[in-house]
Structures are given as structure tokens and as C-alpha cells.
Amino acid sequence: MKTKRHGAVLGLIAAGALLLTACGSDENAPSGAAPTTGESSTPVECGGKSKLNAEGSSAQKNAIDTFIQAYQQKCSGADVAYNASGSGAGVKNFNAGQVDFGGSDSPLSESKGEVAAAAERCQGNPAWNLPLVFGPVALGYKLDGVTDLTLSGEVAAKIFNGTVVKWNDPAIAALNSGASLPDKDIKVVYRSDESGTTDNFQLYLQAASKGAWTQGAGKQFKGGIGEGKEKSAGVAQAAGSIDGAITYVELSFAQDNKLSIAKIDNGSGPVELTNETVGKAIDGATIKGSGNDLVLDLNSIYASTTAGAYPLLLATYEIVCSKGYDADTAKAVKAFLTVAATDGQAGLADAGYAPLPKAFQDKILTAIQAIA
Structure with a gap:
């Protein structure tokens, strides 16, 4: 996990959301915020x-x-x-x-x-x-013309094991009503080196995909498809240079490489990656x-x-x-x-x-x- 942050790591968060202050006050937190x-x-x-x-x-x-x-x-x-x-x-x-x-x-x-x-x-x-x-780990992607995207654990699993291979696949379209999704190949980029991020991502897919991810977990990526790059910097840089790419990476790397970040629908509606969520x-x-x-x-x-x-x-x-x-x-x-x-x-x-x-x-x- 990368821990250095350039620019506004909290750029995803609307003004007034859960920024820490010296006194730890929650007075400016939005209603219902943790x-x-x-x-x-x-x-x-x-x-x-x-x-x-x-x-x-x-x-x-x-x-x-x-x-x-x-x-x-x-x-x-x-x-x-x-x-x-x-x-x-x-x-x-x-x-x-x-x-x-x-x-x-x-x-x-x-x-x-x-x-x-x-x-x-x-x-x-x-x-x-x-x-x-x-x-937090981001589902970072680069797709010309698409900067607002929702995925679910099930659809993410199908992307990362090669079951869903096009950005306009009906499974993605169903989560993004009204979006104009291109008929373009999905380019998966994964960590080629052993990584705790990979292990946690695969554990997430295993738990959240409704059985769509059967490849198991571990520090080596087991999806069987895509292009491998070393370290978080490597996958983020590669994804940022390929139209149609998607990867899993720590938030700051996704932002450093200007990747769009998918919302995740866990069954209760799309959730943006913020400190609050x-x-x-x-x-x-x-x-x-x-x-x-x-x-x-x-x-x-x-x-x-x-x-x-x-x-x-x-x-x-x-x-x-x-x-x-x-x-x-x-x-x-x-x-x-x-x-x-x-x-x-x-x-x-x-x-x-x-x-x-x-x-x-x-x-x-x-x-x-x-x-x-």
C-alpha cells in the first residue's frame, strides 16, 4: 500500500465532509456521518x-x-x-x-x-x-469519456477473471443505467509481485462476488488474465497509460495517476470512496x-x-x-x-x-x- 499522498487525497470528499481538525470536532460532519x-x-x-x-x-x-x-x-x-x-x-x-x-x-x-x-x-x-x-483500495480505471462508473463485487470478479471482457457488457450496463459505455476491450492490470493488496482484493472478491470468484485468495494474483506490473506504482502507471484499463490499487496511487475511481454497489446502492464511507x-x-x-x-x-x-x-x-x-x-x-x-x-x-x-x-x- 502506498502511503505518500500528492495533491488532494481527499479530493473525492465534498466540502465539509470529515476532515480531521486539531480538536477532533465532528460539528462539520454531514448528517449520518461516522x-x-x-x-x-x-x-x-x-x-x-x-x-x-x-x-x-x-x-x-x-x-x-x-x-x-x-x-x-x-x-x-x-x-x-x-x-x-x-x-x-x-x-x-x-x-x-x-x-x-x-x-x-x-x-x-x-x-x-x-x-x-x-x-x-x-x-x-x-x-x-x-x-x-x-x-482503502480503489478500483481505478481509465476509459475515455467515462468518469462515473459503478461496479459490484460480482461484476468486478467477472472482470478480473476474464468472464466480462467488454466495457459495454450487459452486466456493467445494468449497474450504470443511462451511461454511454464503449464497445471496448477491458484491459486488466494486476500486481505481478506478491502483495498484501492483492490478497485483500481477492479476499474481497471471494466474499462479495456471490460465487463469481472461485480462484481463491493469496498474495499472488490468481485471475489468470491481464498484464502484470510490479508494485503499486507500476500497476497505477500502466493503467493510467492504457485506454480501457482497470486495476486495484491504493487510493493515493490511483489519484497520482489520474485514474477514475469506480463506486462500489454492495447491494444497497453505489458507494463512493470517501473517509466517511x-x-x-x-x-x-x-x-x-x-x-x-x-x-x-x-x-x-x-x-x-x-x-x-x-x-x-x-x-x-x-x-x-x-x-x-x-x-x-x-x-x-x-x-x-x-x-x-x-x-x-x-x-x-x-x-x-x-x-x-x-x-x-x-x-x-x-x-x-x-x-x-
Whole structure:
């Protein structure tokens, strides 16, 4: 996931919609909007270890950088060194006790032995998965003369597995009444390298396509068609240069390459990608972990039919010990994560992420305060 944003990442959002302010006020939010967060009245107890070490997901790197800046402003002399080495390394080195917390695109896996290894690292206490960073994924396309397009999970699946091959296919036309769709080939562009974005996109198709996507999920694209390009920049640049192209890519890449962004109809009408609609999807997420282990059931987002909820997201976790840190480390970890979940949210939109809605923020803060 790209996290650097050029221009107006929030250009899709109408004036007055959920822009974060320093005080976190929701007074300007449109009626029915999911509240977003900025600063919070939650107290931050600074101190403890002066420099935390963390490692993992590159998808959240710029979010972590934003959090670190807020942490340094809140707690003088405090710092975090974050190595964006990838989720696998983050989990491995957290479990080995080499870093104070890990970052991962996926929660700890019991079948891979990660849950048990983390408990051993945490002095016999369970580790918790805290989903602190969310990023929307866009269905970005370039189609001359068409800048307003709606797709569904089912139709997207048929496009990306080669069942629907023309832009004027009746399945697309049915979702875009009155639109003038050209008799033009659809050019699918996909990630050729292993990607958490690909995995999440295919999980979305699996959950939302009503059985149209049978290719499965995973970090390698399994659609069997199209042109592969490396990295988010590669797919976005390629799609931006081909009339008739479509790809799946993080929002900021789609905007940087002037791709149009499809609305998604999840059964309750077309939904535009905005902070409000992403926040509503996060708010509706089901947690399948127990207690303060906030492992998400992503199908509750991907397959949601909630009106006004944008369902195509990528979530990353901070993996922490529930207990088992020394006192100085525990104090610093709690301080950093508290700042990240409150003041740090004010910078996320500028980094291409979705700020936490208030109700979900409360769940995160409850878990953070329970770390001992």
C-alpha cells in the first residue's frame, strides 16, 4: 500500500465532509456521518523506555511515521524506530523478542505456531492484535469519456477473471443505467509481485462476488488474465497509460495517476470512496478475537451490504504483549499507541489512510489501556 499522498487525497470528499481538525470536532460532519477522531481527552502517561523498536508491515510505514511525529510532540524525548521489513519479519522478530511491537497485514496465525510463539515471548501471556491502520483500495480505471462508473463485487470478479471482457457488457450496463459505455476491450492490470493488496482484493472478491470468484485468495494474483506490473506504482502507471484499463490499487496511487475511481454497489446502492464511507465500513466490522485481542472478521467488511459503507479495505495490525513487558517498555508502548490512536489520527488522511471512526477508536483505546 502506498502511503505518500500528492495533491488532494481527499479530493473525492465534498466540502465539509470529515476532515480531521486539531480538536477532533465532528460539528462539520454531514448528517449520518461516522465520527472520526483527532485529538482525544484520553490521558497519555509519557515516560518509560525512551526509544521503542518496532518492525513489520511496509503497508503502514507512513502511518507509523505520522504516529511517531505526534508521539514526539506529545512526549518530549520519546522516539520509535520502525523498520518496514515486511509483515513476516515483523512477526518473527516480535516473537523472538527483538522488537517491542510488530506490524503485520494479518493477525498472528495459530496454525503457523505464531500465537504460541508470541505467548512465550510475552512471558506466558497472550499477544494482542490491534488493527490500528486502515487503507482503502480503489478500483481505478481509465476509459475515455467515462468518469462515473459503478461496479459490484460480482461484476468486478467477472472482470478480473476474464468472464466480462467488454466495457459495454450487459452486466456493467445494468449497474450504470443511462451511461454511454464503449464497445471496448477491458484491459486488466494486476500486481505481478506478491502483495498484501492483492490478497485483500481477492479476499474481497471471494466474499462479495456471490460465487463469481472461485480462484481463491493469496498474495499472488490468481485471475489468470491481464498484464502484470510490479508494485503499486507500476500497476497505477500502466493503467493510467492504457485506454480501457482497470486495476486495484491504493487510493493515493490511483489519484497520482489520474485514474477514475469506480463506486462500489454492495447491494444497497453505489458507494463512493470517501473517509466517511470507509469509516462506516470500519465501524461495522465484526471482531472475532476474544477480549482485547481485536482480530477482525474481514468478511464482515467485504461482504457488508450496509448502505453507504465502502467495503474494499486493507487493515494492518500492531502486535503487542498483553502482559510480560518490563515496566519501562510497557509504559512507552502504551503511550505511543495511545497517541497513535488519538492525536496521530489527525495526519492519516494526508498520508492516504482512513482515520478511525470514534466507536472503533474506543475499542482500540480500551485494549491499549489494558496492557500491563
